[in-house]
Amino acid sequence: MIKKRIHMIPAHILVIDDDDDILLSARLLLKQHFSQVTTCKTPKEINVLLSHHDIDMVLLDMNYQKGASDGREGLYWLEHILSIDKDYVVILMTAYGHVELAVQAIKKGATDFILKPWENEKLYATLSAAFKLRQSSRKVKKLEKINGSLQKDQARKFEHILGNSPAIRQLQNTLIKVAPTDANVLILGENGTGKQVFAYELHQQSLRKNQIFMHVDLGSLHGNLFESELFGYAKGAFTDAREDRPGRFELAENGTLFLDEIGNLSLPLQAKLLSVLQNRTVTRLGESKPRNVNIRLITATNMPLDDMVAKGTFRQDLLFRINTVELMLPPLNQRSDDIILLATHFLASFSTKYHKQITQISDTAAKALLAYHWPGNVRELQHVLERAVIMTDGDQITEEDLQLNPQRFGSSVPAGKGMDLEDMEKAMVSKAIEHHKGNISRAAAELGLTRAALYRRIEKFGL
Incomplete structure (x- = not known):
């Protein structure tokens, strides 16, 4: 016997063998060193076991029919397991030590091959090494998924919060207090007021700043995509599910998950989101096993959630869950002190981007910026300055470059x-x-x- 380890390895091992004595021996040995051990006598239970449990490693016998020694059944079930998920770690075991059989098993995707009766130390060492391989594979796969999810945002440079107006200063003071906590934050404000910028700044000033910031636009997710995108899915869960895929909750593990436009969710989807937030677990489509998630939640909307609760179109219990702290961002026309500051910042940024030497905003252009009512808020100001930088031929932005028409949409809305x-x-x-x-x-x-x-x-x- 090997000495019992003080620290259990957090791995779930599935042992499949038709010999009761083998299963008993494996259970008695492995439960001393691994957090969970499941045994079964027939590989026909594999589908059910893999769908209901988060299995890390499979210890699979190669022969099940009486008198069989060619290992064909083991190779068949090996291929079956890897067809479910090619990243499963499978270790084959047999009482017949044929070198050719071992080589064939490794070629078909087995991680290792051991003989029965096994040496306890060797079995422990084999499983420990296999678990490390499993962890490495998971990390690589997660990083690949995160990288794919973030490609759309790679070209986007987040702007820091700029402003000296009383409203912005108050929000900055609140942000400093809230950011280091894990409190759920709800950000309210009109379109273009900078809700995503505030969300990112909360993340940057939090204890999770070195982890991922995951942005999800709920407004772009139709009902049939909501669960698969947020919670993930298992291979075969639906027609196009060709491989297992983690959802945004899993990808944001230990980081910050920003759910934008939360006010657009239907009541059924609100119920599903509430369940995840209450239980801190997600279940992928096509699976029944819950997975723990550890994220900091930030949500945002331009919709009046309190009114929606009163009308019955937004769940009050979900609102309580997401707005431990609430930030209300003012429209740009209520922070006129910041307009020239923001415009100057955008001018410098876009001048660099488009390789132009534009040094200032003319006095008449500044007056026009202050006189305009900005229905599109900071985002509209950003677009106006970008267009002006592109179109101007001089070294300063003029009123004509801004192309601000007082009769543009919204300016005459009473x-x-x-x-x-x-x-x-x-x-x-x-x-x-x-x-x-x-x-x-x-x-x-x-x-x-x-x-x-x-x-x-x-x-x-x-x-």
Whole structure:
């Protein structure tokens, strides 16, 4: 016997053999050193066991029919297991030590090959090495998935929070207090006010800053994609599920998960999200085994969630769960002290990007920036300065370069009596579509929305 280890290896081992004595010996030995051991007498139970348990390693006998010694059954079940997930670690065992059989098994994907009766120390060493291989494989696979998920954001440079207005200073003070905690944060504000920038700054000032920041636009996820994208899926869960895939919750493990446009979720999807947040576990589509998740949650929306709760379109218990701390971002026209500061920052950034020597904003252009009401908020200001940098031929931005038309969409939208936020939003969307003669891409850009988000508003308002 080998000495019992003080520290258990956190691995789940599945042992498959038709000999009760072998299963008993394996269980008695392995449970001293590994956190969980499951045994079964027939490989026909493999599908059920793998779908209900998070198995790390499979110890698989090669012969099950009485008198068989050629190992064909073991090779068959080896291929079957690897067809479910090519990353499974499978160690074959047999009482017949044929070198050719061992070589064939390794070629077909087995991690190792041991003889029965085994030496305890050798079996322990083999399984320990195999577990390290399993962990390495998982890390590599996770990094590959994270890299793929982040490719869309690679070209995007996050801007730090800029502003000296009282509203921004107050938000910065709150952020300093909240960021180091794991409190759930809900960020509210109109489109283009910088909700994603604040979310990223929360992450950067948190204890998770060296881990991943995962951004998910819930507004772009239709109902049938919500679960597979957020919770992941197993191979074969649906027609195009050709391999196991972790969801965004798993990919954000130990980091920050930012769920944008949470107000767009339907009630059934809200219930599913609430369940995950309460249990801190996710279950991939096509599986029944829950997986623990450790993330810091930040959510954002431009929709009035309190009103939606009152109308029954947003769950109150979900709102309680996501807004431990609430940040309300002001529209740009309520922080006029910051307009020139932001414009100057964008000017410097885009001048560098487009290799131009533009040093300042003219006085008349500055007055025009301050006079404009900015329905698209900071995002619109950013777009205006980028376009101006591209179009100007001089060394400063003029009022003509800005192309600010007082009669552009939204500028004539009255905030009259009886006109609530939803009415104003509908009018702005309608004006933008009319202004761009039905061109959805241009209208969405002017409004600071994605095409998908604009289509949802068109459907919402019946335009």
